[in-house]
Amino acid sequence: MNLTRRQVLAGLASLGVVGLGAGGVRYWLGRPENVASHDYELIAAPLDVELVPGHKTPAWAYGGQAPGLELRCKQGERLRVRFVNRLSVPTTIHWHGIRLPIEMDGVPYVSQAPVLPGEFFDYSFICPDAGSYWYHPHMASSDQLGRGLVGPLIVEEAEGSGFVxxxxxxxxxxxxxxxxxxxxxxxxxxxxxxxxxxxxxxxxxxxxxxxxxxxxxxxxxxxxxxxxxxxxxxxxxxxxxxxxxxxxxxxxxxxxxxxxxxxxxxxxxxxxxxxxxxxxxxxxxxxxxxxxxxxxSSESTGSDWPAALPANPIAEPDLGRAQRLRFNFEWAAMLSENIEQGAAYKLWQINGQAWDIQNKGCADRPIATLKLGEHYIFELRNLTQYQHPIHLHGMAFKVLDSDRRSIEPYFTDTYLLGKNETARIAFVADNPGVWMFHCHVIDHMETGLMAAIAVV
The missing domain is CATH 2.60.40.420 (Cupredoxins -  blue copper proteins)
Structure with missing residues (x-):
């Protein structure tokens, strides 16, 4: 794996960071591979914000904002973000919902090394799909997201959306x-x-x-x-x-x-x-x-409803040839007297396996290994009384059906699995790498409800 983490202590002046009191600044890094580029320098740093009137909250911010600076590019463009860490702790950026190379996925010890305080990392990837996405760390997530490290990433339609x-x-x-x-x-x-x-x-x-x-x-x-x-x-x-x-x-x-x-x-x-x-x-x-x-008041006259947005170029799964796998999301049955002990809790599990966020080698033992280019149907079974938004990194999947509600099939990267619900999703395993598969209730994820899916 080629890690591109670099020291920034000796070269802050060359980054154009002087005068960044307002946070992140959009700037030109060079001609992209496809069309005109939208590039950013994005700084994570402490920031006092006024959430409660008259009181300051010591948040952490991207680009001088919490939530963070809105990043934009067009579908098919390369997005280049130089991420500078001015926090006192290591961190990364995960680009939620973007189908990108594994090296850019932002999962520490899986796709990259953590970005240490005072360092920077250059994220660079093509955005193949238009839509509304977001970015956040993927380490110490309860603390870092809780303090404000979240932000929107908007990928505009290549030919326009019809919305003014x-x-x-x-x-x-x-x-x-x-x-x-x-x-x-x-x-x-x-x-x-x-x-x-x-x-x-x-x-x-x-x-x-x-x-x-x-x-x-x-x-x-x-x-x-x-x-x-x-x-x-x-x-x-x-x-x-x-x-x-x-x-x-x-x-x-x-x-x-x-x-x-x-x-x-x-x-x-x-x-x-x-x-x-x-x-x-x-x-x-x-x-x-x-x-x-x-x-x-608006100077414009009333506008019509735009036509449907153009579909994203996602491979259609062939259900007739798809292999089927089942995933049970369940409570790990920890004894109540142990819940308040130690720092790492195992409260949830997938197919009997609880992810240990303190074990850097968990991803070396994927819960499933998929063949690159093959088609799959996942049966998601929620055996609990709580909802779990199930998120898959690196690929989009098609929600097929549910035993709890009527569904018109659609593509997504996160599905809200209701209590005691069984749903089926399908996709083509077309992106090689070791990808996280987890609940996006963050403290569910951090207490076991996460696994690795390898595509080889």
Whole structure:
């Protein structure tokens, strides 16, 4: 494996870091392989933020923002990000949902060495699929994501989307008290249940914001669940709103309906017809208001619903030739008197195996080895009373069906597996490497609900 981690202590001046008080800066690194490049220098560093009015929270930020700087490129372009670590701890960046080479996947001790304090790492990869994605560390995840190291990555359609207006809305619930101080990001007894929830909801780092949108226009809302635990029951009462994409992948547009359950790591692209100037809509999590969407005066006349977004170039699995594998997601049955002992808990397991986050060699023992280019059907069986958003690195899969709900098959990288649900997914194993396969409730992942899938 060719690791490109490099020392930066002697060369900060050459990075163009002078005057970066606002954080990350977009800059030119050179002509890309395909089309015009969108390149960034992205710095992770401490940042005080005001989540609770009148109080400072000691967050960690990408590009001087928490959630982090929005990165953008076009489908088919090479994205080049020079990541500089100015934290006091090692870290990495995982590009959630992007089909990329294993060397760029950001999993420490599997695809790269950790980026140490004072060092930098150059991430460089083609973005083959348009859609709404995000980035975050893949080490000490409860702590690092909990402190704010999450950010959106938007891959624009190569030929345009048909939308004139759009907004990115990053959903995150923070584990803070009334004075803005962090509370525990992971509590073992909560990790053994649904996960450790935060208490303060936010959109783009603000609690219950008022978001102005152009009245009468159809606006693309990219909603990203960057939370470590919470599944949002998204609804917009009284709104004209349609779903255009799930987890970056287009679907045939359909009404949002009563609500959509958006688990940790998942994304949804909505088209909203903004009401008249002076009118307001309530974006909600179940009955709880997340934000007020306000129609503001617009010079443009009302716009039509855009056509369906173009499909991403994902290989269609051949179900007739596919090999079938079963994965049981279950509690590891740890005795309650042991839960509060030690630092590494094994509370969950996949097919009887609990991932040990302190063991750097876990990925050397993959739970399944797939043949490159072959077709597979995975049967996902949730044998617990809690939801698990199941995420696969490096590849997209097609959700086929469920024994709990009717599903129109669609491509995704994260599927919210309901309690006691069995679902089937299918994909072509077309990306070589050792890929993580895990629940995206972070303290479930860190207490056993993760495995490695090798494609060779």
């Amino acid at each position: 207006h759009e907004r990115t809305l990053c959903l995150k619930t923070w584990s803070v008290d009334g004075q803005g101080a962090f509370t525990a990001f992971s509590v073992p007894r909560e990790a053994a249940r649904g996960g450790t929830p935060g208490r303060l909801s936010s959109i783009n780092g603000q609690h219950n914001p008022r978001i102005s949108l152009p009245a009468g226009q159809v606006v693309r809302l990219r909603l990203l669940n960057l939370d470590s635990t919470i599944t949002y029951r998204l609804n917009l009462p009284g709104a004209e709103v349609r779903i255009y994409a799930l987890d970056g992948n287009p679907i045939t547009p359909r009404p949002l309906g009563k609500e959509y359950w958006l688990g940790p790591g998942m994304r949804i692209d909505l088209a909203l017809r903004v009401p008249a100037a002076g009118s307001e809509l309530s974006l909600r999590n179940g009955p709880l208001r997340l934000a007020t969407l306000a129609g503001e």
